[in-house]
Amino acid sequence: xxxxxxxxxxxxxxxxxxxxxxxxxxxxxxxxxxxxxxxxxxxxxxxxxxxxxxxxxxxxxxxxxxxxxxxxxxxxxxxxxxxxxxxxxxxxxxxxxxxxxxxxxxxxxxxxxxxxxxxxxxxxxxxxxxxxxxxxxxxxxxxxxxxxxxxxxxxxxxxxxxxxxxxxxxxxxxxxxxxxxxxxxxxxxxxxxxxxxxxxxxxxxxxxxxxxxxxxxxxxxxxxxxxxxxxxxxxxxxxxxxxxxxxxxxxxxxxxxxxxxxxxxxxxxxxxxxxxxxxxxxxxxxxxxxxxxxxxxxxxxxxxxxxxxxxxxxxxxxxxxxxxxxxxxxxxxxxxxxxxxxxxxxxxxxxxxxxxxxxxxxxxxxxxxxxxxxxxxxxxxxxxxxxxxxxxxxxxxxxxxxxxxxxxxxxxxxxxxxxxxxxxxxxxxxxxxxxxxxxxxxxxxxxxxxxxxxxxxxxxxxxxxxxxxxxxxxxxxxxxxxxxxxxxxxxxxxxxxxxxxxxxxxx
Numbered sequence: 001x002x003x004x005x006x007x008x009x010x011x012x013x014x015x016x017x018x019x020x021x022x023x024x025x026x027x028x029x030x031x032x033x034x035x036x037x038x039x040x041x042x043x044x045x046x047x048x049x050x051x052x053x054x055x056x057x058x059x060x061x062x063x064x065x066x067x068x069x070x071x072x073x074x075x076x077x078x079x080x081x082x083x084x085x086x087x088x089x090x091x092x093x094x095x096x097x098x099x100x101x102x103x104x105x106x107x108x109x110x111x112x113x114x115x116x117x118x119x120x121x122x123x124x125x126x127x128x129x130x131x132x133x134x135x136x137x138x139x140x141x142x143x144x145x146x147x148x149x150x151x152x153x154x155x156x157x158x159x160x161x162x163x164x165x166x167x168x169x170x171x172x173x174x175x176x177x178x179x180x181x182x183x184x185x186x187x188x189x190x191x192x193x194x195x196x197x198x199x200x201x202x203x204x205x206x207x208x209x210x211x212x213x214x215x216x217x218x219x220x221x222x223x224x225x226x227x228x229x230x231x232x233x234x235x236x237x238x239x240x241x242x243x244x245x246x247x248x249x250x251x252x253x254x255x256x257x258x259x260x261x262x263x264x265x266x267x268x269x270x271x272x273x274x275x276x277x278x279x280x281x282x283x284x285x286x287x288x289x290x291x292x293x294x295x296x297x298x299x300x301x302x303x304x305x306x307x308x309x310x311x312x313x314x315x316x317x318x319x320x321x322x323x324x325x326x327x328x329x330x331x332x333x334x335x336x337x338x339x340x341x342x343x344x345x346x347x348x349x350x351x352x353x354x355x356x357x358x359x360x361x362x363x364x365x366x367x368x369x370x371x372x373x374x375x376x377x378x379x380x381x382x383x384x385x386x387x388x389x390x391x392x393x394x395x396x397x398x399x400x401x402x403x404x405x406x407x408x409x410x411x412x413x414x415x416x417x418x419x420x421x422x423x424x425x426x427x428x429x430x431x432x433x434x435x436x437x438x439x440x441x442x443x444x445x446x447x448x449x450x451x452x453x454x455x456x457x458x459x460x461x462x463x464x465x466x467x468x469x470x471x472x473x474x475x476x477x478x479x480x481x482x483x484x485x486x487x488x489x490x491x492x493x494x495x496x497x498x499x500x501x502x503x504x505x506x507x
Contacts, residue, residue: 287300
């Protein structure tokens with residue numbers, strides 16, 4: 001039913017009421033007996049928050065009529081597509097679940113006479129889910145996606161608003177089953193969240209948490225290549241790559257940064273490789289990968305446009321002096337595992353500084369090196385390298401998680417303990433939790449907001465203060481805690497768009 005139809009019906013009802021009153025009163029044409037009212041405090045709003053209860057409390061002047069003789073209806077037409085009755089109460093309390101323009105009519109009916117009074121307004125919903133922490137967990141074998149929004153309160157205080165199981169809350173159905181991990185996908189104005197799960201990978205719209213597309217539909221022909229099961233995806237400025245459990249990588253080139261405008265090809269990016277892990281960060285210029293078949297690092301150009309998709313071969317710089325104990329990135333040795341990779345930008349320097357943790361035999365080793373890529377070259381040169389037995393060698397295991405704070409700190413976990421290492425002195429226990437840590441991630445936006453998100457096996461989630469004052473014991477470490485999430489699988493900061501990601505994620 002369109003708004004025009006609603007207005008037409010209202011007009012007909014009023015006309016019929018007037019006509020009935022004339023006939024029924026046998027010549028009494030005093031229309032003042034039709035009990036209409038005066039409605040105030042009902043206004044249009046162009047920024048109604050999506051997914052949160054919105055309240056309108058009308059002020060009604062009933063004149064000398066008994067208020068109990070009236071009934072109320074809130075009717076809305078959504079972008080001229082469909083209509084719905086929002087409420088039959090005087091006060092509107094409604095949670096809008098779509099980003100749309102709601103053309104809304106508040107109708108007050110005087111039951112004894114049938115007289116109608118209406119007020120029309122526009123309610124335009126907006127997303128308040130642009131940035132914040134996302135949590136993927138498993139509860140009763142179901143995938144649960146939750147969200148936390150940080151809001152400033154005063155100059156130095158932040159309030160964390162928690163939206164448990166936000167997908168089901170907004171959409172009304174289950175996300176899926178068997179959650180594995182998330183991925184970040186950006187455009188210039190918004191983002192999507194890739195959810196990899198056993199029931200089928202999907203992309204979730206970051207504005208309203210609706211399902212944007214099933215990942216298999218993003219391949220040419222609308223189906224995965226034979227034996228392909230999604231494991232990880234990285235989305236560059238132009239190149240987008242998805243990795244399968246079989247070690248094959250499939251790519252697509254995004255010409256303008258929009259979502260779902262091109263498809264993954266069905267031919268692997270490499271004919272003789274088995275990729276185990278991928279890495280990408282803002283302005284890196286390529287997607288970095290570990291090829292466990294050939295025991296080497298390898299990469300694919302992201303940008304500039306002329307070279308997107310071209311293979312890059314890392315190697316030790318031929319004009320540099322190298323240390324003997326460094327495991328070369330182009331020949332890391334059979335059985336070597338890449339446990340962690342991260343990088344950071346050094347102001348004024350060319351290229352990136354990389355941090356890697358590798359496992360050889362039963363020992364873990366800590367590597368640092370610089371990497372330089374001349375635009376258009378297929379050679380990524382490694383220099384100024386170092387390698388040492390990892391200071392956490394006696395702590396970590398195959399389930400440990402890692403993150404870095406630029407060149408300053410490295411954080412890692414062992415069972416229920418989060419450790420902090422300043423890369424100079426001994427390792428320190430940063431925080432001990434009540435359950436095994438399943439994932440960590442660091443976020444920083446200036447010196448006033450430095451956080452580490454921590455997910456636990458028992459369904460608890462923490463936001464930890466990662467500032468120097470917290471590390472040194474001058475401030476409380478726990479900024480936020482929630483529980484009851486089942487088993488946390490993955491935590492990820494939601495940057496909202498590519499601009500925020502490029503600005504805030506670049507260490």
